[in-house]
Amino acid sequence: MTRRKPVADLIADNGQGSGGALRRTMGMWQLTMISIGATLGTGIFVVLGEAVPLAGPAVTLAFIIAGITALLSALSYAELAGMIPVAGSSYSYAYATIGELGAWVCGWCLLLEYGVSVAAVAVGWGQYVNELLQLVLGVALPEALSAPPGDGGLLNLPAAVVVVLAMVALLGGARESARINAIMVGIKTLTLVLFCAIAFSAVKAGNYSPLLPLGMGGVSAAAGKLFFSYIGFDAASTAGSEARNPQRDLPRAIMLSLGLVTVLYCLVALAAVGAMHWTHFDGTEAALSKVLGGTTGSVLLSAGAIVAVASVVLAVLYGQTRILFAMSRDGLVPELFSRVDPRTGVPRANTLVVSTFIAVLAAVVPLGELADATSIGTLFAFALVNVAVLVLRRRQPDLHRTFRTPLVPLTPVLGVLSCAWLMLSLGSATWLAFALWMAVGLLVYFGYGRGHSTLSQASPESDAMIR
Template sequence: MRRKPVEVLIADGGKGEGGTLRRSLGMWQLTMISIGATLGTGIFVVLGEAVPDAGPAVTLSFVIAGLTALFSALSYAELAGTIPVSGSSYSYAYATLGELVAWICGWCLILEYGVSVAAVAVGWGDYLNELLRGTLGVTIPTALAAPPGDGGVFNLPALLVVLLAMAFLLGGARESARANTVMVVVKILALLLFCAVAFAGVRAGNYTPFMPLGMAGVSAAGATLFFSYIGFDAASTAGEEATNPQRDLPRAIILSLVIVTALYVLVAAVAVGAHPWRDFEGSEAALAGILTSVTGHEFWAVLLAAGAVVAIASVVLTVLYGQTRVLFAMSRDGLVPAFLSRVHPRTGAPRANTVVVSLFCGALAAAVPLGRLADATSIGTLFAFALVNIAVLVLRRTRPSMPRAFRAPLAPLTPLLGLGLCLWMMGSLDEATWVVFGVWMAAGLALYFGYGVRRSRLAATTEK
């Protein structure tokens, strides 16, 4: 139950083994990191799985998932401005709820960031195949383009995009942020292009019945689509590389979520209006197929596929970045091996950390089917978000006079709503996902009590 004081967390900011992280990111770059980590996953990949559950009401599912994310985003914004460090919700929990809860939160973030990188990389391969088929008339053989369980042997494209993101990250945060900004602009333009072209195919009849499977279907789709909102908190992992974190982090988190939600709802509304909802079943590159059916030409689908290849690559890049920074903070606290917080003196990047995380995520991407990955990531994310909402309430009570650059409005109501919605959406996930989550938690607790609890640097300081 030992807690790490906020002042100590901030004082440790940027410090790693053999070097320090560099403060080089402004509000624009931070917003682009959060948009890059969020925008694309749900629309380009998971939409095909959610529409069969909710029907045309998938737009409502996006709104529900977005509101769930918003309440938690307000809590993230408050804590990011108060405790601007790399560990995101792991560090917030360490300051408010104690080391064991912080470990659990960090372990959930490893599931959230690490596994979602793999899931997104799998979707990237689908759009790469669409692009290759439309431009060169070739496709990657199924054996090399799908994981076991989805008819393949090894998903080579998914592994390649993770390794490409790793190469960018090894160059440092500033260089990665520049590449990400270009990719974010491309994917926003691609989604707006889809809306403009597919709108010609919208038919009123495709919106009826609006809610064919009832509110239960909308809720289930919302829980799946929540996967597409993870990433808005990515900016909070950059707390030690932001030039003015107290001011810029809260703004970047809220602004990115508003932009992403508006685009998701717009694109989903056009997609289900232009394509019968029953035909979305089994489609992981749904938007490209819609453009082909609406226009009768492959050109627009190829153009969208090119945008999706860039879009999803930016998700892989920014989410992988967030994962490395969470592990950096956990390593600095002694809860995972010290080499994960070693900083390269020239680039200011945790190189060993980046390589280990990338290889782990690449292996998952090559070997595990998309659907199970998405749901497992959602439950880990929801659990971590629930802890962040609790952390806001605890810090408000224990440190009421602490300076806060941003205060969640209507607290304690908004954190309590965020907590309640996270628990409700967790309950909408199926039993198999809970089993995966339980096994993951058991493994994490075994690792903490077998390694972290005895090597904790806070414990060593307390004993002295």
């Protein structure tokens, strides 16, 4: 359970699966678009309306604070992604530093984060499609086909459809799906830029006063809520085995995507509270449409949200399959998940199985508070990445690092503490769901993963070196 996989072995195994290897086709631009695609989605379209009543006009400051919190972990991700440029993201980093059981726990958390979040986001996509149909055509999908059984319907067909569409794009190859994702990122970025242009033209200086109507306590509460708008910046690290120059490009893509998303978030927030008084937001999910007002604004934002959410489904589903690929390569899950199609260079069976499972989940399960469990899984994985930086700096200080986290150990320690603080702010239902998920994960590890691990086949001499 404590055996570690040396960094050299992780890199040597990089991208190798049964039947072939993942193909290195992505440059820094595609990697950056993957992270932006996974991050810039429902968060800005939904969470802004919930955060403004807490922070008032200072919601922009709350975005900055949340961005700095994300930056603490992003710096650690950048160092490890450049040093261990392999598929698997924080799962692989934990395997090299904390040990096999810690890596399994991290990977299991990522499966929760990616799998449930894709299903939850797909459900949101269906809601936006329905809203756009009502605005443009005056019709709506029947409830039987737009809601799961627990919510009065038979199945959420649009939610399943968007997952299937993302699956088709991924099966075409990493390069092709990266191009589709880049187009969608461009569309949703343009949508938010147009929103800013329209909203800034209606800004009233008086809407920014008083800046802190509820004090810094309100800003802090808003920042805790807004942090989850940044989840996804680590998606580029799952593409380590398909990047052409991962040591150079992965750290740059992670930092660049976080910077661009933060700037866009702050501009949108500044424009929104300037164009509409903060007391009018009242927690509404359609805050941006309300700011623009009228049918035209609502159609613009609904169309942009559809593209934004589809892009998140595509990018996060991609990350999910690559994490499972890495775990399968190490023997912790069945070999099926690391079979690479020799024609497309894609883990085809992996993609089909994962997409089918998530499509069914999105179509028939009312996710409710279970979706909040994705946050705790993400934060736990972030904390382990910060710990991994500290461990490798101590054990292997001479390893080549293309990016170095500044102010070590202060920065990683602050990263761990900030993740712990946000985890403790989550409700008891989220912790219960997390505990049940981890219990299932430990049963799977001890029942299958521990005995099938590739490291379990090592000779006593090599096993001693691994430990």
